[in-house]
């Protein structure tokens with residue numbers, strides 16, 4: 001059913017890219033090829049300016065393409081949002097998650113922290129993330145998990161994330177075992193997203209995906225499920241489907257983007273103030289200008305939300321010829 005734009009409430013969910021800087025250059029990331037936007041941190045003042053325009057805000061992700069912990073104002077940002085009773089979470093590569101940072105994050109009241117690891121060994125980590133920091137990150141996560149237990153606090157909830165590709169899928173069962181030894185109770189398998197309108201780069205190429213994978217891959221995922229079950233771990237695929245379903249193409253539903261709720265319910269705002277329809281779009285089209293729907297440093301959030309570009313985007317998403325970023329969405333990766 002097409003949503004009538006004039007009835008649209010302002011979004012209650014936000015993705016705020018607290019920084020576009022990162023201390024890694026992972027092979028599946030836009031940053032591997034240089035990124036879309038100039039490197040910059042969002043300031044606390046800017047975050048407040050944006051959030052004050054959204055009185056019904058419920059949930060904020062403080063990540064985009066970059067490592068949030070690099071932003072020195074991150075703890076103050078979390079505190080501001082927690083004072084407003086907003087659910088706050090972010091993704092991190094875990095490299096900077098030292099003791100000081102762990103204590104700060106607990107003190108701020110952060111609700112959830114997602115560690116993107118993508119490997120069960122230093123070699124696997126090097127392959128996907130191009131870094132030698134695997135052991136450091138594992139130590140950080142273990143220490144954080146133990147600290148949360150010893151302080152008897154219930155936040156932040158920790159989870160481990162795995163970007164599955166043909167190059168690292170063999171490590172998935174070991175990854176679930178690792179989560180169990182670290183005391184982590186949630187593991188997520190994510191799909192590799194790649195441009196539909198460009199040859200790709202690094203790992204972000206069609207031939208590296210697990211899409212419609214062979215029997216061996218399915219067996220590895222089944223095995224991982226079993227390990228998760230014995231260990232009391234929740235094993236999920238991001239995007240509301242289970243890990244095996246998330247790797248099947250959307251043949252049964254040829255126009256899956258029509259079901260996508262994101263452009264009508266949330267906003268993704270980059271560190272440079274650009275508003276995008278969702279967090280997948282920067283990875284799925286090479287035409288970056290086509291996904292910029294406004295800029296919060298130039299216009300009010302409400303103006304952008306009901307403005308011409310957003311309305312045109314939502315309308316096109318309801319057709320057989322959707323915006324470029326949506327073309328493979330739900331078929332080549334999950335919604």
Ligand code: SF4
Pocket residue numbers: 022023024025026028029030031032064065066067093
């Ligand atoms: S995937 Fe995350 S950690 Fe890796 S380069 Fe991109 S933003 Fe940084």
Ligand code: SF4
Pocket residue numbers: 256257260261262263277278279280281284325326329330335
């Ligand atoms: S790219 Fe995918 S998730 Fe983003 S708006 Fe389009 S259909 Fe939705």
